[in-house]
Amino acid sequence: MPHPINPNYQSSPRGIHRRQFLSDVGMGFGGLALGAMLAQDGIVRADAPLLWQPPDGLPHFAPKAKSVIWLFMNGGVSQAESFDPKPELTKYAGKSISDTPHKDVQNPDKLKLARVTVINDANGQQRNKLYPLQVGFRKYGQSGIEMSDWVPHIGSCADDMAVIRSMYTTDDNHGAQTQFHSGRHMLDGEYPTLGAWVHYGLGSINDNLPQFISMGNREYWNAKDGHYLGPAHDAIPIRVDPKNPLDYGKSASGLTEDEQRIGFDLVGKLNSLKATEYPGDPALTARIKAYELAFRMQTSVPQTLNLSAESKGTHEMYGLDDPATRDFGMQMLAARRFVERGVRFIQVQHGAGGAGAWDAHGGLKENHTKNFKAVDKPIAGLLKDLKQRGLLDSTLVIFASEFGRTPGTQGSDGRDHHIYGFSVWMAGGGVQGGIVHGATDEIGFHAVENRHYVTDIHATILHQLGLDSRRLEVPGRKRLDIDHGKAIAEILT
């Protein structure tokens, strides 16, 4: 009797592929979600040949970078007072934009970009009266990139940085934090974040450590990264505290390592014995491996976070000797130690509270002074340290926030959310140093030259890691072109 619906049906060969995949690639931390694969069996049309496989853990083309350190400033950094100084703001301070030569920035056609997802939002409004620069600026490095006086240390790395001054996004509330990470606004639903895609796409480079790490507070953006790729691709939250660095990282009953070892060995032994009763059970094999990894991680994570192993000079370089820079400095130093040990994607969020510490609707000067003080030296320390250790070439560092801040003033001394033009910078990982890419207009309102949506940053990072986002796509989860973005070729070496 032929198949009643499909006479051409034949069993797919994917089972073999899957098993082979399991034994060949092995599993990174949180790496291979067998379940995702098993569930993906479901996607095979009974009548179709093998159309799709999960990624094999190898890059699609030769990568330039091995690791990514993603620095994200929650709340929104003022571009004009950091990486895109605009003296015109001071020149026309207090004037309505319509009374200046720059009035065309408020041409309604140009403002159409903004999407209203939250009706009646008090913030995210256009602010008409120009607010003068709250800080001076100067040229840094041989390249002479202009940056503000709030970032003297970062500025000293100017010749290693590619500053992209022509970013834009579409949503002017803090849901844009999610937008920056997944390409879709928080209210659009759930989508995997960039780190999750990287984790999904690439195999492990270190089997003793989690491959996708998150440090610091996440404010507005969802705490889960994997979404439809599965929870196996969520970032593992890490605390820079060797005593308690990760959830369930140590025995709640106070077992010693030796005692645990006997237990783990027994589990491994019994599982292996079971495998003779259930030959060829891929889940059993995967679980044996997961236990081995788990056991190793218990020691490797705290070891990595043991910052006291670093020299005094290194501590100073990251600002660990100063209470103002210590917390973020510790995260930066930990990030370098993770990179050294082959961790793929490390995201560090800075700025807790409210919608993020950088959200300077009022008191911008005080706010940004304090926040830049906290991150400037540690970030520069990280860049210099990576460089001196020869790691910067293979490590891509990105500095971003969900949007910029308005050229106009909010209240008496703040700036509102601004989506039409803001800055992001990158360093290392095959990105050119000492360059500025793109530009905003003279008051930093609109990105006018080489405009880039947030997913272009994703595309650039994926490109440097040797990944093509279209080849990572999951059947049934069609992504829009804008989700993929386009790599910014001009800034690459």
Add this chain to the structure above:
Amino acid sequence: MFLRLTDSQTPSALRHVLLAIVLIVGCGGLPSRAQEVVDYQRQIKPIFAARCYACHGALKQNAKLRLDTAALAIQGGKHGQAIKPGDPVGSALLTRIIATDELDRMPPEGEPLKPAEIAAIRAWISQGAKGPAGEKPERDPQDHWAFKAPVRSAIPKVASAAWSKNPIDAFIAAEHAQRKLTPVPQTDRRLWLRRVSIDLIGLPPTREEMDTFVADQSDDAYDKVVSRLLGSPQYGERWGRHWMDIWRYSDWWGLGAEVRNSQKHIWHWRDWIVESLNADKPYDQMLREMLAADELYPNDMDRLRAGGFLARQYFKFNRTTWLDGAVEHTAKAMLGLTFNCAKCHDHKYDPISHVDYYQLRAFFEPYQVRTDVVDGELDPEKNGIPRGFDSNLKAETYLHLRGDDRNPDKSRAIAAAMPSFLSRETMQIVPVDLPVEAHQPGLRSFVIDTHLKLAEQRVTQAEQALAQAKKTLIEAERVAILAAQAKAKAELEMPKQAAAQATVDAVKKEAKTLLRDDFSVAKPDVWEMRGGNWAYAKGKLSQSQSGATRTAIRYKHAPPTDFEAKLKYIPTGGDMWKSIGIAFDVTEQGHMVTAYLSAYAGGPKSQITYKNNGADVYPPEAAQGRKVDLNKSYEITLRVRGTLMNVLIDGEQSLAYRLPIERKNGHLEISTFDAMAQLVAFELSELAEDVVLSDAASPTAKAKDGPLSVEEAKLMVALAQKALAVATLQSPSIKARAAAQRAQYQQPVPENLNALVAEAVRSERIAAAAQAEENAARAELELAKAVPAKRADAQKKFDASKVALEKSQQAIAAPGGTFTPLVGSLKMFESNLESEASRRAPFPTTSTGRRTALAAWITDVKNPLTARVAVNHIWSRHMGQPLVATVFDFGRKGALPTHPQLLDWLAVELIEQGWSMKHLHRLIVTSQTYRLSSSNLDAAPATRQADPDNHYYWRANPVRMEAQVVRDSLLLLAGELDLTQGGPSIPASSETSRRRSIYFVHSHNEHQKFLSMFDDANVLDCYRRTQSIVPQQALALANSALATSMAQKIAQRLTAANAALSDSDFSRAAFVTVLCAEPNDTEMHAMIQAMAKLSESARLNKRPDPLLHARTSLVHALLNHNDFITIR
């Protein structure tokens, strides 16, 4: 991950297709040279199918062109031939796919075809554009299998007797025979028992159940087990959780306290699901109630809980996002259709048009969400049933151009209707006249009763407060006399300073002190250490273990019911909460009340907490934020009289609280939670009768903690009298208003309507005037108590209260015509723009009937999808894989069923058996197919080779436990599981709760941490659970307090059953208990060896009870065994 290829595949996906084909076939690939022969079937047709068929195939024939056969492509359409064989340049198709102008280019959406694809098409045309002889065009979409009603096929004849008893087996066996597959033997009885127990009730069998079943050799042993399980109340919880996944159950979430998604108290819907399943409520009936209980059963409070399905969809900020959720997930969950793909354009694969999407939305357009009052609670913040109801009867639905809600096509309103390919008859939508209690829920008898009951309680409380105030007055007078006497005496006998002290001493009665301990020496006869790391050192008692667990020292004697306890201590550390306090009424059943001080950095505070039904309750009114520093000394004074508690911190009044639960006889403890501390002193006495406790509920709640003057006490009595008067007036007013409100909606209008309204108005004015009197009395008391600096202010308030009183008294004479109707439901904000006033507008008296019509259509026995989709979900959860792999897409792009006749047979069976899900469960789990082993070991090599992924059920599929099952099983095996059912969700952070996991708060923002490690359901979309295997899971099972403490309890239970067990006996018993299987010799050997090592290491580490320690470790290892977390 499932198939949802409903939009056109992107070219990159197509590239994968081609790539994959190349990989599989292992030859050729795309032609690099034109002369290579292009294979139409392999290389060309997939491109057309992916990129062209949606508009030029069976679904649509734009420009009258079809490309689904080579011949049709050559034949062309309105614009002539699309392909001229041998002439690529003259072929319009090629011209269009290579056009650079986006307006001309085909396909119009998505990226252009890739150069390699274009090259292949060009070469194919050059080579004559040949297709196979007799190539058939795509079939009419209406012919798609899932769009035609299921038909019960004849049950196949099967030779084997074992495989012909159950129709399921006959279908499965027929397929085995057809494909020459040999099924493996049955699984071990114990493993079957474990499988079926976890499948049906989500819990593994106990040892007793195992032994009973293994010993039961009767013919119906298996059936008996199934009957027991299906009759168990735990069945509803197990399958409730499955359906909650599919129906996207979620507790509310938002930002801070603001509800943005789903609703508070949505757990009523969860309880309805559990109860409905236990009662075997027909599946179709469940769907009807979820979609339209408000129209079908407008006053049936039990069924109205089903309206949580609609309430769940709530989203505050965007109505379109909200309704998109309702449309998408109603269609996916109930119909297996991806309607969502037609939001922006016509569906690419199914005959669902862009308009159809909005026609479906129109069913939901009028609905909003409200919370109906439940018996005994009038405050919707505290409890109530969230549900949908038609609020905006006139709301129009418009098509959104390209799916953009800013761009509605207002030229025509779209009416509710189902897509024509599925509804051959016109749907009847009949508006529903609602009974008065449905739109005036304040008139529901239990709501009125609740109003009255609360009014009575208020009277009782006011009476008690008055009695208390009178006592206070007597006491104040007595104290005044004593003081006067003492003063007179002292003035005669001693100098002035001492006189004051003597006055105080004379007043203070000596209460019996039961214990004074400065912790300088251990007192084992007084204190019992419970958990933690308590040690006497340097003349103090310290607790030095941090981490989120409770530790305590317990007073070994029975404490008095009414007592005063004083604890002086120094907090020294802790990871986070740093809570230290005094607990009383501590029972082994988990009852406990604690007053504590927490140095938690995120919000230090004093707090009273109690446990109710296993859940920790932290009443917000029993908390006071206050600064608490480490390494500083604090004194907590706890005074308890009956249910009234007063907490003083360093002698200053901090909390006054009346427990809403009954007192229990229990222990008194000093307890810590995640806190290190030094205890400095403790004192316990009976509570002296003359100690005046502040009462949170009394009108003098804020009264100062000290003796009152006689004048103040008199004013308090006066105030209490006024308060009682107010309370007494409530009932008549409630009754009068209820009568008038009912009369207003009565038809015909009653003759006495005006009189009733007048009485309602009058009663309300009188009550208001009494309230004004109470306010004035309070203001007078405040004035009397005011310190000189505040006197002017207090005088102003008192004057204002007099004016208000006068006004309210005048209002009795001129009462006007309106009264406050009784409220029985509160509408949720439609959006962040809705005002408080508009949400309180009266509800419409009719409902559109649209959702009733939708429900009727979905549950119509002629609907080809509903039963099939349900059967597939149920089958999948029993058998580890669905019959239709794309569980929410039964459309043309979805997977074909592996066993279409079986699927249809089961669908018809479900319908004809009255949609009884229990019937279906029984049929499946009593089948031979369900009994197969999950091992490949005895499988015939040919079978393994022919069907390596077991699509045809020649063995069972091992499945990983869902998150909830992992936790519940741990608790059950340890004898710790609390089987209390229903009620409000338990906070996700409550790690010590022993309730079933289904009861934890589960929302987008909040997850129970342990559960989230094991792929807990995503509340946004979870038609199948993921089954990942990651090291975090190993860490959670290896290191969590839950797993380790349950391991110990299991070891203790096994030891308690037989203390004299040898290592070997213990290992065997543990293995059987945890894994439900007998260990073989090598496994025994491994365990005995490990036991020896564990015992040795326990001795080396000086563990208090080395044997128990070793046994715990062994059990713990077994809990980490693959076959614990796997359902074999």
